[in-house]
Amino acid sequence: MERNVRDPITVTDENGDEMHLTVEALFDMYDETYALLKTRDENQDMLVMRVENEGSEQYLESIEDPNTIENILDAYEIALDAHPTDQDSFEH
Numbered sequence: 451m452e453r454n455v456r457d458p459i460t461v462t463d464e465n466g467d468e469m470h471l472t473v474e475a476l477f478d479m480y481d482e483t484y485a486l487l488k489t490r491d492e493n494q495d496m497l498v499m500r501v502e503n504e505g506s507e508q509y510l511e512s513i514e515d516p517n518t519i520e521n522i523l524d525a526y527e528i529a530l531d532a533h534p535t536d537q538d539s540f541e542h
Contacts, residue, residue, distance in 0.1 A: 458490065461510060475526060476501070484522050485510060498522050 457473045471487040474496070478484075483501040487510075498519050499510040513519050 459487075471497070475529075477526070477529070479522060479525055480518075484513075486522075486526060496523075 459471050459473055461469045461471055463469070470490040472490055473485055474488050475486040476483060477486075485499050485501050487497040487499060489495045489497070498513055500513055502509050502511050513522075
């Protein structure tokens with residue numbers, strides 16, 4: 451289910467603003483692919499986004515439903531419990 455990644459990426463939003471993020475994990479759930487991202491600033495906020503494919507392009511889409519976000523984070527915590535060595539990468 452989970453693929454531990456931790457790659458730095460730069461995301462440009464619809465306004466042209468850039469965010470520097472670290473990919474903490476990619477995993478499939480509900481027939482979708484999700485990315486858990488951390489901001490690379492001092493706050494270390496965790497973001498959950500859906501990975502969308504359009505032709506050969508990939509982009510990240512915001513998830514508006516708080517229940518979906520919570521379910522994804524819960525599933526990630528369960529995956530971390532199954533692999534305790536990865537727990538240092540997640541702060542919920």
